Amino acid sequence: MLVAAVLALVDGCTGASSDAAGDSGTASPSSSAPAAPPAQLALSIADGSTDVSPAQPPEVDVTDGELDDVTVTDGSGAPVAGALAPVDADTVAWNPAEDLAYGTAYTVTATAASAGDQVTTETSAFTTVTPRLQDKPDIGPLDGTTVGVGMPVRVFFDEPVTDKAAVERHLTVTSSTPTDGVWSWVGASEVHFRPSTYWPADTDVTVTADLFGVDLGDGVWGKVDRTVSFHVGEAHVSVADAAAHTLTVRSGGEVLQTFPMSAGSEANPTHNGAHARGAGEVRRHHHGLLDLRPGRRPPGGYRTPVEFATPISNYGEFVHGAPWSVRQQGSSKVSHGCINLSDERARWSYDFSQPGDVVEVVGSVGGTLGPAGGDFYDWAVPWDQWTAGSALS
Known part of the structure; x- marks a missing residue:
C-alpha cells in the first residue's frame, strides 16, 4: 500500500508538470548560440608587392576578432624588430625599430583570434624599392x-x-x-x-x-x-643708405650706431633690397682676401686683403674695413658694390653681427637683389610671389 501511495504521488507530480506544460504549449527542444565568425585580417601591403617605400609601415585591419601578433622577417627569414601602434579602433601599424632597407624582401605575418578562439593567419611578402x-x-x-x-x-x-x-x-x-x-x-x-x-x-x-x-x-x-x-x-636690422652714405645699425628698433660709409660706385652699384649678413658662399673673416671669383665679379672686379668682412650676397657684396676709402666714406660712392667702413667701425660691426642679421640697402642706382645674388635674396621677393613658389600653392 505504501509503495502504491508513493507511485501515486509520483504520478500526481508528473501529471501536474505535464498539465503545466500543456497549458503553455509543447516544450521547444534546446538550441545553442550560432558559432562565432572567424576573424578577418586585411594587410595594407598586398602579397607580392614591389617598389614599396621602406618608410611605409605595414598596417593590419582586424574585424570579428582580436589581433594576437604581427611579425616581420627579412629575406633570410631573420626577424625584424618592431612594435605595434594603434591607427584607429580596428587598425594597427607595425613600426620597425630601425628603418627598413631599400631593395630588400620582407614578409609580414599577422594572426588574430575570433570570439570562439578560432585563429586566422594572413601573410604578405613584399620588396622595397631600389632607388636609382x-x-x-x-x-x-x-x-x-x-x-x-x-x-x-x-x-x-x-x-x-x-x-x-x-x-x-x-x-x-x-x-x-x-x-x-x-x-x-x-x-x-x-x-x-x-x-x-x-x-x-x-x-x-x-x-x-x-x-x-x-x-x-x-x-x-x-x-x-x-x-x-x-x-x-636679437633683431639686428641695419639700413645702408647709398644716397646718404650712412649705415644705421638698430637692435630691437633702437639705433645703436650711425656710421659714415661708401657704397658701390655708379659703375658698380650696390644692389637695393634686404640682404642678410653671413650670406653668400664665403664665410665672414677677420683677416682675409676678398677674391671675387671669375664669372661673378662686377666690372673691374678685384682681389685684395680686407679686415672684418661679412658677406651679404653672392654678388661679391660685403661689409668690410676699407682704410683706403675713409676720406670718401660719408660723402661719395667708390666701392665695387661693398659697404666700406673704417677698420675700427668694421670691427665693431663684425663683433656685433650674427649670421642672418639684416642689411637693407636703399638709395642705390643699382637694381634689386635677385636670384643671381645667391642664397639670401629671399626678403627681396614680394610675399605673393614667394607663396606662389610653393609646390602646394
Whole structure:
C-alpha cells in the first residue's frame, strides 16, 4: 500500500508538470548560440608587392576578432624588430625599430583570434624599392646655432627634385612664436622657408625633414630623415643708405650706431633690397682676401686683403674695413658694390653681427637683389610671389 501511495504521488507530480506544460504549449527542444565568425585580417601591403617605400609601415585591419601578433622577417627569414601602434579602433601599424632597407624582401605575418578562439593567419611578402639614387638633404641654419631675424631656412638636394609637392609635404617648421612661414622653391634642387616679415626675435625654431623613403621623382629617393633646431636672436636690422652714405645699425628698433660709409660706385652699384649678413658662399673673416671669383665679379672686379668682412650676397657684396676709402666714406660712392667702413667701425660691426642679421640697402642706382645674388635674396621677393613658389600653392 505504501509503495502504491508513493507511485501515486509520483504520478500526481508528473501529471501536474505535464498539465503545466500543456497549458503553455509543447516544450521547444534546446538550441545553442550560432558559432562565432572567424576573424578577418586585411594587410595594407598586398602579397607580392614591389617598389614599396621602406618608410611605409605595414598596417593590419582586424574585424570579428582580436589581433594576437604581427611579425616581420627579412629575406633570410631573420626577424625584424618592431612594435605595434594603434591607427584607429580596428587598425594597427607595425613600426620597425630601425628603418627598413631599400631593395630588400620582407614578409609580414599577422594572426588574430575570433570570439570562439578560432585563429586566422594572413601573410604578405613584399620588396622595397631600389632607388636609382639616394639623396641626403642638407639644412641651414646648422643645428644649435643662433641666427638673425633675416635667416631663411634652406634645404638643399644633390639632385633636381621632380616631385616638389611630395618634398614639401614631408617638411615641417615649428617655432616657439608662431609665424605664417611658407616654403618656396628657389631652384630645381633648393627650397627655402621664411615668414612674410622677418622672424620674431628670441624664437626657437625646429625644422624636420622626414624624407627617408620619400619618392623625389625620376628614381631619386630620400636617404635619411633630419631634424635641425636653431635660435633666432636679437633683431639686428641695419639700413645702408647709398644716397646718404650712412649705415644705421638698430637692435630691437633702437639705433645703436650711425656710421659714415661708401657704397658701390655708379659703375658698380650696390644692389637695393634686404640682404642678410653671413650670406653668400664665403664665410665672414677677420683677416682675409676678398677674391671675387671669375664669372661673378662686377666690372673691374678685384682681389685684395680686407679686415672684418661679412658677406651679404653672392654678388661679391660685403661689409668690410676699407682704410683706403675713409676720406670718401660719408660723402661719395667708390666701392665695387661693398659697404666700406673704417677698420675700427668694421670691427665693431663684425663683433656685433650674427649670421642672418639684416642689411637693407636703399638709395642705390643699382637694381634689386635677385636670384643671381645667391642664397639670401629671399626678403627681396614680394610675399605673393614667394607663396606662389610653393609646390602646394
